[in-house]
Amino acid sequence: MDKKELQEQRMKGYFIDATKEILKSEGLKSLSVRNIAEKAGYSFATLYNYFPDVKHLVFYCVRDFREECRAYVQSRLEGVTKGKKRIRAIVLAYMEYFVQYPGIFELFFIEKLSDIDHQKETAGLIVHFLQELCEEDWAVCAAKKVYTDVDIQLKQSQLSIITTGILVLYMHRNTPGNYKACISLVNAQMDQILN
Amino acid sequence: MDKKELQEQRMKGYFIDATKEILKSEGLKSLSVRNIAEKAGYSFATLYNYFPDVKHLVFYCVRDFREECRAYVQSRLEGVTKGKKRIRAIVLAYMEYFVQYPGIFELFFIEKLSDIDHQKETAGLIVHFLQELCEEDWAVCAAKKVYTDVDIQLKQSQLSIITTGILVLYMHRNTPGNYKACISLVNAQMDQILN
DNA sequence: TTTATTTTATGAACAGTGTTCAGTAATTTT
DNA sequence: AAAATTACTGAACACTGTTCATAAAATAAA
Incomplete structure (x- = not known):
């Protein structure tokens, strides 16, 4: 239970950090799902296991x-x-x-x-x-x-x-x-x- | 010369009018090249003969x-x-x-x-x-x-x-x-x- | 340890976007 | 009527977000 929660928060964090990085450097228009996922080190499809969109x-x-x-x-x-x-x-x-x-x-x-x-x-x-x-x-x-x-x-x-x-x-x-x-x-x- | 100019302005007008119509009713996010062109009565490719983008x-x-x-x-x-x-x-x-x-x-x-x-x-x-x-x-x-x-x-x-x-x-x-x-x-x- | 079950990760696919370009159709010039 | 120019168009490309069946990994049960 606890472990699952921690792992999930960590995964979310990877995607959030990647998104923040792109937003700060490239901006909103350069942001894309595949973009974020690559920086996070996962497939774009994995993102949808942690965020609805x-x-x-x-x-x-x-x-x-x-x-x-x-x-x-x-x-x-x-x-x-x-x-x-x-x-x-x-x-x-x-x-x-x-x-x-x-x-x-x-x-x-x-x-x-x-x-x-x-x-x-x-x-x-x-x-x-x-x-x-x-x-x-x-x-x-x-x-x-x-x-x-x-x-x-x-x-x-x-x-x-x-x-x-x-x-x-x-x-x-x-x-x-x-x-x-x-x-x-x-x-x-x-x-x-x-x- | 003159005639060409008039025709070109008319064509531009068709696309501009279509764009205005969509902007007023649907808004910017619903705007698309194919959208505009259809309302104007032409192919989306034709648009690029009159506007660079x-x-x-x-x-x-x-x-x-x-x-x-x-x-x-x-x-x-x-x-x-x-x-x-x-x-x-x-x-x-x-x-x-x-x-x-x-x-x-x-x-x-x-x-x-x-x-x-x-x-x-x-x-x-x-x-x-x-x-x-x-x-x-x-x-x-x-x-x-x-x-x-x-x-x-x-x-x-x-x-x-x-x-x-x-x-x-x-x-x-x-x-x-x-x-x-x-x-x-x-x-x-x-x-x-x-x- | 091996098997069965559940959870997690992924690429293919879909429908959409803007744009380019070769080719066709229409018009104008000869 | 034939040739040359101009206008129009659909296919194709590289993107976009999102879904889903499947494969891989982790967990549970035997």
């Missing part, structure tokens, strides 16, 4: 990438005082991560979650992730009465919308034309929101 | 949908006074159009423009479209000194970012959960921007 496999990666992104963001936060200042730092690091890995960006913001079972769950993981990263700092702002609770809710929503909008426009519509201008744009929007 | 064909549709969207927006503008009020009406109608046609939304905001030749051109058509729709009203605001020129530039940028962000989150991440809440969100954001 490739979409399930792909969205298992979301959980891992969330943690990877969280670690990336936290590594850029040392010495930054909690509150408004750190929210800005979190947002910048968060966006930097997705700019660095366009495949993960596409997975998080572009790819349609057609699966009915886990669609809402996965969407929630993605949509509330930034808010989760900033949770402590919003709490600090609330405690220090920097913003009202209603304000905070509005600002959280604005951050989610603006990061999504800027990332999509920059990554897929080349607007603005370079990364520096993109960061300037983020900072300008943050000035407005956090004032 | 299917991506070129698809992005010819952007021009047509822009005009269709423009007409849709303008039909919802009768009696609305120019300026701030009409900017809000334009944004709402603009977003309504894309919510109505998810396939066109995907084409405008999601699909990667990989083609090197027309990539920048098509991206520009999409990115500056909303600004173009509001141009007259921003001019009115500028003339009436409602906003400074610098403010207007910032607000235009904000509108582009926020409409993109909200549409992506609503259409692909089911956030917020229903259309009414989505419109409320847009209005709240517009309150902030246009104050």
